[in-house]
Amino acid sequence: MTISMYQVSVPVFVNSLKNLSAILHKAVAHAEQKKIDPSVLIGMRLVPDMLPLSRQIQLASDNSKGPAARLAGVERPVFEDTETTFDELQSRIAKTIAFLESIDAAKIDGSEERAITLHIGDKDMHFRGQPYLLHFALPNFFFHVTTAYAILRHAGVGIGKLDFLGSFPTE
């Protein structure tokens, strides 16, 4: 095997989104057991001016489908950020994984030098594919997955580091 732009993007995102999905299933079970309204968990924040769980998951979706689409040079699906239940959040994750898995690896491989422009606020940010993936997209993605984990951990859901790492390929 040889490392490639595809290997460092799609399979990394997909693995972590699957782990996030399993963590959300544990959150639902916790809410049922403790008779917590699931919407309480979905609206929880670590800090009042940080985003709630629902947004962390939407941003984990955006920060995987967006980078993969930009690196592949294909249009990215736009999801409307309307999810308010765990079922809807699971569906959002599933749609994101389905899109990621639909991308032809050959379109992402070789994208190291691809010019990528992000419009953030009223500014354009210009990247090349490789630094965009390694120093912007991946940290951003893991930021939101970890923060979603931390919100649920803070809420008392019985999850640990192994849920975050999930089932990873070893050999």
Added chain:
Amino acid sequence: MTISMYQVSVPVFVNSLKNLSAILHKAVAHAEQKKIDPSVLIGMRLVPDMLPLSRQIQLASDNSKGPAARLAGVERPVFEDTETTFDELQSRIAKTIAFLESIDAAKIDGSEERAITLHIGDKDMHFRGQPYLLHFALPNFFFHVTTAYAILRHAGVGIGKLDFLGSFPTE
């Protein structure tokens, strides 16, 4: 440029550790301004049974120097986890960066298939280099950097996503 095992490890770790160092400087300034004993921040946890800030930083160090050394096939420095002040934590980060930057890129490049064994508890886990880096080491590393950020954010330190992302290479 062509993506490689080195590019996906050492520069990613170093960038993020530098951002973490800058975040800790902001934490010290916050403690001074608010007359908070810095050791209170260093001992803070998101949840009583999660590790405190000091351990998150030691683990960000371990989860970067360890993977880089294993992929390179060189001995990794052992640090004793005795840091109790922000100066000592900064020094830990600096030592980690110095070690990472001392590794010859050619030793890590080509390590996709390298056999890597981790001893965790009383178990051995066997990996190949590429899945170890992508699906174990990187998620673990970002988990601890993000959790350190979240602890300080929770403590009221004035940091935002741009501090987490830091100064990243664009073009």
